[in-house]
Amino acid sequence: xxxxxxxxxxxxxxxxxxxxxxxxxxxxxxxxxxxxxxxxxxxxxxxxxxxxxxxxxxxxxxxxxxxxxxxxxxxxxxxxxxxxxxxxxxxxxxxxxxxxxxxxxxxxxxxxxxxxxxxxxxxxxxxxxxxxxxxxxxxxxxxxxxxxxxxxxxxxxxxxxxxxxxxxxxxxxxxxxx
Numbered sequence: 276x277x278x279x280x281x282x283x284x285x286x287x288x289x290x291x292x293x294x295x296x297x298x299x300x301x302x303x304x305x306x307x308x309x310x311x312x313x314x315x316x317x318x319x320x321x322x323x324x325x326x327x328x329x330x331x332x333x334x335x336x337x338x339x340x341x342x343x344x345x346x347x348x349x350x351x352x353x354x355x356x357x358x359x360x361x362x363x364x365x366x367x368x369x370x371x372x373x374x375x376x377x378x379x380x381x382x383x384x385x386x387x388x389x390x391x392x393x394x395x396x397x398x399x400x401x402x403x404x405x406x407x408x409x410x411x412x413x414x415x416x417x418x419x420x421x422x423x424x425x426x427x428x429x430x431x432x433x434x435x436x437x438x439x440x441x442x443x444x445x446x447x448x449x450x451x452x453x
Contacts, residue, residue: 289360290341293324296366304408305365305372309447316400316415316445318374324363329376331356333396333419334383346383354383359397372411374400381421394421400445411447 293301301324310317317330317337330337338344340361346354359377375397382393402413 290358291325291361291363294362294364295324296364296368299367301363301365302367305404308450309411310450311413311415311445311447313445314415314443316447318447320363324365326361326363326374326376329361331376331378331398332417333378333381338378352383352385354381354391356381359395370404370406372400372402372404372413374413376400389426391424392421393424394419396420402445409449411449413445413447414442415445416442 295301301320301322303322305324306320306322308317308319314332315330315335316332318326319328321327326340328337328339334346336344336346336356338356338358340358342358344356344358346352346356356378357380359379361377362373362375364373365371376399378396380393380395382391384391396417396419398415398417400413400415402411404411
């Protein structure tokens with residue numbers, strides 16, 4: 276069921292689709308800011324289960340779903356990140372939370388040696404919320420597809436070097452109440 280939710284048909288008008296197993300409501304104790312212990316990931320869940328912002332591991336950028344997000348020189352370059360559809364799935368009976376973050380298009384130009392990076396990615400987090408509701412032990416699986424353009428070596432694919440088609444164990448801690 277989770278896999279069909281991750282890769283099934285979605286409404287193109289929703290930036291974040293929220294699915295609660297057995298049709299309930301998103302639990303209020305999950306609302307707030309959750310920060311991972313590694314790789315820079317962070318999510319802000321609203322009371323309705325939508326994600327209002329996320330810090331992604333690529334460049335540790337804060338991204339807002341449903342709209343283009345500019346990359347500024349202060350963030351290390353210039354460019355744009357365009358999110359795809361995001362999904363939140365929660366099962367109250369198993370306390371399992373699944374999040375899918377899709378980046379439909381990323382383009383970043385870096386002044387140093389006129390380098391550019393472009394591509395897309397999909398990241399999936401699956402894990403259980405602790406009994407005290409303060410930790411989310413999640414496995415992260417990433418599917419990046421990036422290409423680097425440099426003056427000396429054009430169109431070098433980074434996908435093989437950045438392959439996360441294995442699970443990485445992360446512990447998210449709840450930092451604030453929304």
